[in-house]
Amino acid sequence: MPLYEHVFIARQDLSNTQAEGLIEHFGTVLSDNGGKVVDSEYWGVKTMAYKINKNRKGHYAYVRSDAPSVAVQEMERLMRLHDDVMRVLTIKVDEHAEGPSAQMQKRDEREERRPRRP
Template identity: 85%
Template sequence: MPLYEHVFISRQDLSNTQAEGLIEHFGTVLADNGGSVVDSEYWGVKTMAYKINKNRKGHYAFLKTDAPAPAIQEMERLMRLHDDVMRVLTIKVDGHEDGPSVQMQKRDDRGDRRERRS
């Protein structure tokens, strides 16, 4: 089955448990349609570059999935209809990277950045 990565932003006035509950909810939607969530990460509340629906911050979540295209389309449709979800981004990938995403890694562990010149 194809591999996908999803990032979605939910409203800032949700609690952390409610935001993590959205991850579980959309994971069950995938499971009901023949897919599975390989890994999920809750990135926490982050400040956005611009306001979305009068919100300056949002709960960010990241999902790695293995699902057929109809399951992904159904999950995205439900995400767009859900009142608590503000934005959704889905990309198809060739393979999932092992370990945590770049967002969850410490700056020292990244190692791929050059030092700044003064």
């Protein structure tokens, strides 16, 4: 099955448990349609670059999935209809990276940048 990575932003006035509940809810949508959630991360409340629906902040969540395209389309459709979800981004990847995402790694654990050109 194809591998996907999903990031979605939920409204800032939700509690942390409600935002994590959204991850579980959309994970069950994937599993009901023949897919599975490989990994999920809750990134917390972060400030956005610009306002979305009069909100400056949002709950960010990240999900790695192994699902058929039909399951992903259904999950995205339900996310777009859900009142608490403001934005959705889905990317098809060749393979999932091992370990936590770059958002969850500490600054000193990340790979060093390549040197600048002279």
